[in-house]
Amino acid sequence: MASERSALFIFFGGTGDLAYRKLYPSLFNLYQKGTLREKFAVVGTARDKLTDEKFREKVQKSIGSDSKEAEKFISHFYYEAHDVTDKAHYSVLKERAVELDKKYKLQGNQIFYLSMAPNFFGTVAGYLRSEGLVNDKGFSRLVIEKPFGRDYDSAKALNEALAQSFDEEQIFRIDHYLGKEMIQNIEALRFGNTIIESLWNNRYIDNIQVTLSEKLGVEERASYYDKSGALRDMVQNHIMQIVSLLAMEQPVAFTDSDIRAEKVKALRSLRVYNVAEAATNFVRGQYDAGGKINPYREEDNVPADSNTETFVAGKLMFDNYRWSGTPFYIRTGKVLADKFTRVDVVFKKPLVDIFSFPGSSTSKPLDTNVLTLYIEPKAGFALKINAKNNDQGFQTAPVTMEYFVDPEDSKKTPEPYERLLHDALKGDGTNFSSWQEVSYAWKFVDQIRKVWDLQQPNFPNYTPGSMGPAAADELIERDHRQWVYRLNK
Numbered sequence: 001m002a003s004e005r006s007a008l009f010i011f012f013g014g015t016g017d018l019a020y021r022k023l024y025p026s027l028f029n030l031y032q033k034g035t036l037r038e039k040f041a042v043v044g045t046a047r048d049k050l051t052d053e054k055f056r057e058k059v060q061k062s063i064g065s066d067s068k069e070a071e072k073f074i075s076h077f078y079y080e081a082h083d084v085t086d087k088a089h090y091s092v093l094k095e096r097a098v099e100l101d102k103k104y105k106l107q108g109n110q111i112f113y114l115s116m117a118p119n120f121f122g123t124v125a126g127y128l129r130s131e132g133l134v135n136d137k138g139f140s141r142l143v144i145e146k147p148f149g150r151d152y153d154s155a156k157a158l159n160e161a162l163a164q165s166f167d168e169e170q171i172f173r174i175d176h177y178l179g180k181e182m183i184q185n186i187e188a189l190r191f192g193n194t195i196i197e198s199l200w201n202n203r204y205i206d207n208i209q210v211t212l213s214e215k216l217g218v219e220e221r222a223s224y225y226d227k228s229g230a231l232r233d234m235v236q237n238h239i240m241q242i243v244s245l246l247a248m249e250q251p252v253a254f255t256d257s258d259i260r261a262e263k264v265k266a267l268r269s270l271r272v273y274n275v276a277e278a279a280t281n282f283v284r285g286q287y288d289a290g291g292k293i294n295p296y297r298e299e300d301n302v303p304a305d306s307n308t309e310t311f312v313a314g315k316l317m318f319d320n321y322r323w324s325g326t327p328f329y330i331r332t333g334k335v336l337a338d339k340f341t342r343v344d345v346v347f348k349k350p351l352v353d354i355f356s357f358p359g360s361s362t363s364k365p366l367d368t369n370v371l372t373l374y375i376e377p378k379a380g381f382a383l384k385i386n387a388k389n390n391d392q393g394f395q396t397a398p399v400t401m402e403y404f405v406d407p408e409d410s411k412k413t414p415e416p417y418e419r420l421l422h423d424a425l426k427g428d429g430t431n432f433s434s435w436q437e438v439s440y441a442w443k444f445v446d447q448i449r450k451v452w453d454l455q456q457p458n459f460p461n462y463t464p465g466s467m468g469p470a471a472a473d474e475l476i477e478r479d480h481r482q483w484v485y486r487l488n489k
Contacts, residue, residue: 002033002034004035004038004039005036005040005109005426006040006104006107007039007040007109008040008041008042008100008106008111009041009042009113010042010111010113010133011042011043011044011045011113011115012046012084012113012114012115012116013045013114014045014115015044015046015050016116018145020058020059020062021062024059025062025415026421027421028070029414030421031073040076041076041103041104041106043078043080044077044078044079044080045079045084045093046082050081052079054079056077059077060074076104078096080092080093080096085120087127090128094132094133097110107137108135108136108139110134110140110141111141111424112128112140112142112143114142116145118158121158121161122158122162125142125162125164126161128140128142139170142171142172144162144174146174147228147237148237148433148438149438150232151442151445151446152442155439159439168434169429172432173438174420175238176416177238178420178433179416179418179420181379181405181414182374182375183245185379186242186343187254187259201323202322202324205326205345205348206326206346206349207328207329207346208328208329209329209330209345210242210243210328210342211332211341211483211485212238212239212331213337214332214333214336215336215337217287217293217296217299217310222299222300226308227308228308229308229310230310230311230312230333231284231312231448231452232449234312235312235314235332235445237433239332240437240444240445242343243328244263244266244437245263247266247269247328248263249265249266249322250262256428259430260437263437267437267444269323270317270444271316271317271318272444272447273444273447274447275450275451278447279451281314282313282451283313283471284312284452285309285311285312285333285459285462286307286310286311286460286461287310287334287463288461288463290463293464296308307459309452309457311336313329313472313476314329314331314448315328315329315330315476316329327479329475329483333462333468336465336467336468337465340375341375342374342375342485343373343375344484345371346369347370347371353366355394355395355396366386366396367384367386367397367398369384370382371383372384374404379405379413380405382402382403383401384398384399384400385398385401467483467485467487
């Protein structure tokens with residue numbers, strides 16, 4: 001049985017798409033599993049004028065249940081029309097918070113969830129502190145959605161604004177990829193298996209590939225996306241977090257502080273490229289027309305001359321003892337062949353291939369061993385090894401050993417936002433980004449962005465349904481390697 005937790009949740013942006021689509025259903029899952037029962041309350045805030053009753057109707061629709069249990073759950077929901085820039089509104093919010101704390105015996109525990117435009121983060125944090133909503137009676141935690149800044153300078157300014165009102169251990173920066181089952185399995189795979197961790201270094205691993213492929217285009221996010229692009233939207237946060245888990249050293253203990261410390265060390269050793277290196281080791285793309293897909297520049301709310309990238313591929317190098325000389329290849333993009341996330345760990349071949357005899361017509365070189373982590377949509381592992389086939393003579397052939405999470409078990413797997421809300425309740429920052437992680441990621445990405453801003457790209461340069469521009473293949477082939485996942489292989 002889950003341990004019951006008590007807290008007041010205040011959602012800024014409480015009538016937004018994310019709240020209805022992800023946050024409230026995740027809270028309902030926690031309620032059904034016993035993490036939330038009687039001692040919790042939720043206040044949704046936004047500019048909309050809603051009564052508590054109307055708000056509850058919308059919440060009930062979002063969780064998709066009209067059971068007695070659902071009715072009891074939504075009875076804990078309340079609404080306050082709120083202008084985040086109006087100091088007076090925080091006094092009203094504080095009155096409601098005090099009232100609900102007493103009614104539900106919440107012991108002063110509070111989680112402030114900011115699901116809104118990032119330019120208001122500092123304003124909200126400041127007023128929460130100055131107007132007395134942050135109290136010393138229980139815990140007060142600030143959960144923030146991405147993006148956390150648009151470059152290092154803006155992220156640093158935002159962090160300094162938040163630090164005036166909240167300590168670092170009170171700030172929980174959401175990256176929903178860290179809530180995914182198989183992302184969290186990276187640590188179990190590495191540090192729970194001697195056979196894996198003993199080989200997890202540059203002596204045995206040739207390269208590591210991380211692919212985040214999206215099948216859809218920008219859709220209704222075009223206004224935001226055109227100011228961001230794939231580098232800021234996907235690489236700076238999701239990909240850098242995955243890479244840090246793959247590259248980190250074993251922590252002293254499985255605690256949030258120890259894990260974060262090792263991730264920071266890994267990111268500190270990530271080579272920040274100079275201008276020439278950035279231009280050589282990173283490529284970008286923008287999709288053209290294909291099938292029913294319009295060219296990116298013809299999407300709604302996208303300028304006709306936009307140079308925003310919808311695809312990125314690059315090579316990362318870590319200058320440390322474990323990974324020196326072993327490249328990490330990354331790629332992500334819109335309207336690619338399919339929607340999936342995977343990590344391919346490519347091992348080195350034996351120094352001597354005794355099965356490939358010179359001049360022999362019956363033998364062929366050994367295949368490369370590859371460990372694949374399937375993150376989504378299916379979850380599991382696959383290990384490709386070499387074995388003798390059943391034919392006459394002696395020939396080797398690749399054999400794949402696989403494990404995939406059972407579909408029935410998958411239904412029981414907590415959604416990423418459910419996991420992260422649960423962790424925020426516990427005060428566990430393991431699966432949230434620390435400021436140091438964010439800062440090192442921005443410093444690396446800013447250098448790539450700086451170089452790209454000096455160049456005029458040849459866009460559009462890839463077709464929907466492909467795996468990106470030809471330059472992405474050329475990037476890895478230049479190192480005499482190839483992508484493990486590729487079309488028409």
